[in-house]
Amino acid sequence: MTSAQKQSQTQAPSLSSTASASASSTTRGRDPLRPEGFRANVYSLLLNTLTINILSLALPVMTLQVYDRILPNAGSGTFPVLVMGVCVAVMLEALLRLARAYIMGRSGAAYEHRLACLAMGRVLNADLSRMGAYGIGEHLHRMGSVSKLKDFYNGYALTVLAELAFVPLFFGLIVYIGRDLAAVPAFILGAFVMISLWKGYRLRDVLKAREDADNKRFDFLIEALEGVHTIKSFALEKFFERRYEALEEQSTRKNYDVTEETASIFNIGSIFSHIMVAAVISIGALFVLQGQLTTGALIATLLLSGRMMQPIQRTLALWARYQDYRLARKTVEELLATPQRQEAQRNHERRVRPSGDLDLRDVGFSYAAGDAPLLEGISLSLRRGETILISGAHGAGKTTLLKLMAGIYPATMGKIMIDGEDIQSFAPEELVRHVGFIRATPMIFRGTIRNNITSFGQVGEAQAREVAALLQVDKDVARLAGGFDTLLSGNDTDDIAAGIKQRIAMVAALATKPRLILFDNADRACDREGYMMIYSLLARLQGKASMVLVSDDLNICSLADRHFVLQNGRLIEAEPITGKNNIKPYKELRL
Numbered sequence: 001m002t003s004a005q006k007q008s009q010t011q012a013p014s015l016s017s018t019a020s021a022s023a024s025s026t027t028r029g030r031d032p033l034r035p036e037g038f039r040a041n042v043y044s045l046l047l048n049t050l051t052i053n054i055l056s057l058a059l060p061v062m063t064l065q066v067y068d069r070i071l072p073n074a075g076s077g078t079f080p081v082l083v084m085g086v087c088v089a090v091m092l093e094a095l096l097r098l099a100r101a102y103i104m105g106r107s108g109a110a111y112e113h114r115l116a117c118l119a120m121g122r123v124l125n126a127d128l129s130r131m132g133a134y135g136i137g138e139h140l141h142r143m144g145s146v147s148k149l150k151d152f153y154n155g156y157a158l159t160v161l162a163e164l165a166f167v168p169l170f171f172g173l174i175v176y177i178g179r180d181l182a183a184v185p186a187f188i189l190g191a192f193v194m195i196s197l198w199k200g201y202r203l204r205d206v207l208k209a210r211e212d213a214d215n216k217r218f219d220f221l222i223e224a225l226e227g228v229h230t231i232k233s234f235a236l237e238k239f240f241e242r243r244y245e246a247l248e249e250q251s252t253r254k255n256y257d258v259t260e261e262t263a264s265i266f267n268i269g270s271i272f273s274h275i276m277v278a279a280v281i282s283i284g285a286l287f288v289l290q291g292q293l294t295t296g297a298l299i300a301t302l303l304l305s306g307r308m309m310q311p312i313q314r315t316l317a318l319w320a321r322y323q324d325y326r327l328a329r330k331t332v333e334e335l336l337a338t339p340q341r342q343e344a345q346r347n348h349e350r351r352v353r354p355s356g357d358l359d360l361r362d363v364g365f366s367y368a369a370g371d372a373p374l375l376e377g378i379s380l381s382l383r384r385g386e387t388i389l390i391s392g393a394h395g396a397g398k399t400t401l402l403k404l405m406a407g408i409y410p411a412t413m414g415k416i417m418i419d420g421e422d423i424q425s426f427a428p429e430e431l432v433r434h435v436g437f438i439r440a441t442p443m444i445f446r447g448t449i450r451n452n453i454t455s456f457g458q459v460g461e462a463q464a465r466e467v468a469a470l471l472q473v474d475k476d477v478a479r480l481a482g483g484f485d486t487l488l489s490g491n492d493t494d495d496i497a498a499g500i501k502q503r504i505a506m507v508a509a510l511a512t513k514p515r516l517i518l519f520d521n522a523d524r525a526c527d528r529e530g531y532m533m534i535y536s537l538l539a540r541l542q543g544k545a546s547m548v549l550v551s552d553d554l555n556i557c558s559l560a561d562r563h564f565v566l567q568n569g570r571l572i573e574a575e576p577i578t579g580k581n582n583i584k585p586y587k588e589l590r591l
Contacts, residue, residue, distance in 0.1 A: 032336050033149060033329065035114040040107050045155040048100045049162040055096070057173075058089035060303040064177065067296030100159065108154035116146050119335050127339040128408055140222075141215055142335040148328035151321065160318050163311035170308040178301035181287055184279050185305040189312060192272040196265060196316040203261040204323035210254035211327055217247040229492045265320050269313045273306070280305050341410065341424070352426075354434045355419050356384035356515030356546035358405065363414035364569075365397075365404060373412065374400060376569045384515060387547040389560035389577065396566045398550045399440070402518045405548060406437040418516065429458065436514035440521040442505035444494070449477055450484040453507045464511040471503045471533050499530040506534070516546045523553055 062082055070079050123139070151157060175182040224231065224240055231240055280302050287293035364376040374397045382388060392398050403409045404416060407423045416423040418434050426434065432455075445452055453464040453473070468474045480486045480496070488494050494501065502525045510517070519538065523531050535555055541547060542559055549560055557563075557577040564571045 033115065033332060034153065035111070035118050038111055038114050038153075040111075040153060040155045040158070041103050042155065042158065044103060045100060045159050046162055048096050048103075049159045052093055052096050052100070053163060053166045053169075055089045055093040056307055058086050060173070060300040060307070062086045063303060064296040064300040067299060068294050069296075104154045104156050104159070108150035108156070111153045112147055112150045115149065115332070116143070119143060119146060119332065122336050122338050122340065125340050127341050127410060128403075140218060141211075142331050145328035145331040145335075148324055149332060151318075152325055157318060160311065160314045164315050167308050167311055170304050174301050174304050174308070177297045177304070178284070178293065181280065181284050181293060181298075181301055184283050185276060185301075185308065188272060188276050188279060189309070192268070193312065193316070195268055196319065199261060199265045199268065200316070200319045200323060203258070203265065203320050204326070206254065206257040206261050207324050207327055210251070210258050213247070213251040213254045217244075217251045220244060220247055226491060262320060265316065269316065273309055273313070276305055276309055277302065352419050352421050352430075352434070354513075354515040356382075357417075357419050358382040358516055358546060358548075359415075359417040360405075361415045361417070363404065363411045363416060365400065365409065365412045373569055375404075375566075376413075378414070378569075378571050380564075380571060382516075382546050382548070384546050385543045386562070387542055387549065387560045388562045388564060389549045389551070389557050390564050390566055390571070391550070391557075391574075392566035397569065398566055399520055401566065402437065402520050402548065402550060405516075405518055406435050407431050408437070432514065433512045434514055435516045435518065436509040436512065437518045438506050438509050438520060438522040440524060442498075442502045442522075442525065443508075444488050444490045444501055444505060446488065446490045448482075448485050448487055449480075449504060452488065452504055453484075453511060455508055455511070459511045463513070464507060467510045468507045470537055471506060473500065473503050473507055476500050476503075497527070499526040502526055503530060503533070514545070517541060517548070519547060519549045519551065519556075521551055523551065523556065 062085075065082060066079065070082070119142075171182065171186065174185060221244065224244070231237060281298075284293060284298040284301060288295060288298055358380070359382075360378050360380040363378040364373045366373040378401070380388075390398055390401065400409065404411055405423075407416075407418075407426065407428075410424055418426065418431070423431070445456075447456065450461065451457075453459075453468055454461050465474060468477075476496075477484055477486070477500075486496075488496075488501075488504075502522060506522065523534050526534060531553075535553075538547065538549075538556060538559055547559070549556060551557055554577065560576060563574045563576045565574045566572075
């Protein structure tokens with residue numbers, strides 16, 4: 001393991017702690033893009049840069065001494081000593097440059113690691129109802145922007161600016177040694193700076209255009225891949241190919257513009273370096289021939305001019321990179337400013353025993369401030385063992401109401417109480433032991449089946465397999481070559497039936513033995529056998545756990561003790577749906 005990785009590990013706190021640290025640092029006026037605890041080696045880098053620039057004067061000074069003093073006095077013994085001293089200075093300069101590069105590399109890796117953890121913590125702790133209408137490609141782009149910031153926090157920008165501070169010193173030496181010849185590098189450097197600044201502004205515009213084009217292309221690509229089965233079923237492959245080709249062409253043109261502008265900036269630097277050498281040699285030679293300048297002074301001026309050009313070139317390259325940094329910084333700031341899920345104050349040391357009690361007190365919800373509320377004035381009381389059914393028209397807000405009960409969305413107004421405590425006061429890892437949310441679309445993560453049913457080790461495997469046996473997931477998994485180690489991708493490309501994936505997701509939701517179960521049409525993706533197992537399990541849970549059902553199936557609806565209709569954002573109690581069916585529960589679930 002490298003030292004950069006060791007530093008990253010020792011400095012990297014948990015995702016939740018980094019998210020809270022960012023919030024507290026913002027309130028104290030700190031830079032929100034500098035993670036708590038991260039420090040660049042400022043003083044080491046400044047001392048290193050100072051030493052390097054002082055040692056870099058050794059070669060011009062030696063050249064001046066050799067051509068103006070030693071060569072005219074061939075019998076002097078100073079030459080070997082001077083050569084030895086310069087060799088030592090050059091070696092020290094090389095070692096210091098290597099050490100500086102190592103320090104900046106390690107610091108940059110630590111910064112990128114900590115900021116990525118901080119950004120991921122903000123995403124995972126986000127208020128989902130107010131994250132904004134961003135596509136998946138936009139989220140990927142935001143996370144990818146983290147790596148573009150490290151050069152401005154690991155000390156690289158600091159060393160470039162520190163070296164720029166030595167330019168007046170080098171220019172002063174040129175004036176002292178070359179006198180009137182100093183006007184030549186001054187004029188060339190001025191022209192180079194003006195042109196590079198103008199090119200930098202142009203680069204900023206093309207970078208912004210490329211960013212917009214890439215976001216559109218990424219969003220379209222990911223959405224197309226997610227819906228690839230629908231696309232193929234309607235034979236729309238060629239149509240989507242043409243749309244993607246148009247987006248790819250636009251993105252490629254913008255990338256070409258960025259490459260062209262970036263290359264022109266660096267080419268301008270190379271051209272001006274050659275112009276500097278040719279102009280200093282040509283005009284300096286005239287001064288030497290006229291006796292206004294010595295040969296040693298000409299060579300020393302040439303070396304100092306090249307040395308003065310290096311920090312200016314790096315500064316202008318940094319200026320070009322800064323245009324990309326500004327866009328990346330804005331993107332990451334938007335990511336870190338993601339609205340966070342606020343936990344109500346509660347004594348977390350006192351563990352609340354799950355009982356299945358649910359209370360909604362005048363609950364209202366809207367997705368955006370100023371919008372008409374989707375839900376309002378909803379009050380409901382549910383005790384352990386009770387089962388209620390919520391029905392309503394499509395788009396009435398049934399799934400949104402279940403997400404409020406599950407703590408995924410915070411209520412805009414009112415309170416939601418789980419087992420006598422505000423739902424927002426529960427930590428996520430504690431809330432899943434009180435509430436189990438069974439979705440209409442199975443929530444499968446990339447990983448093995450074992451990873452999914454145990455929530456990646458958060459639940460004991462024996463406990464998860466007990467629930468898997470109730471839904472006969474273990475029998476279906478046994479037919480797979482990899483068994484519980486079969487890898488799932490989390491999308492429609494998995495080689496297992498949708499009904500099995502739905503039951504795997506149900507196992508994950510019920511493995512913690514929650515007392516409150518929210519069921520949202522999770523039987524739709526199942527075949528007849530899977531449907532019978534799901535119904536049988538719900539029937540066995542009746543009277544032992546509290547259940548809120550949203551379903552179109554009459555058999556499942558008949559399990560409810562009470563029936564509510566969601567209409568115009570309000571819950572209206574209706575007559576229970578009754579009906580006799582021939583499906584018998586077949587196994588017992590211990591809670």
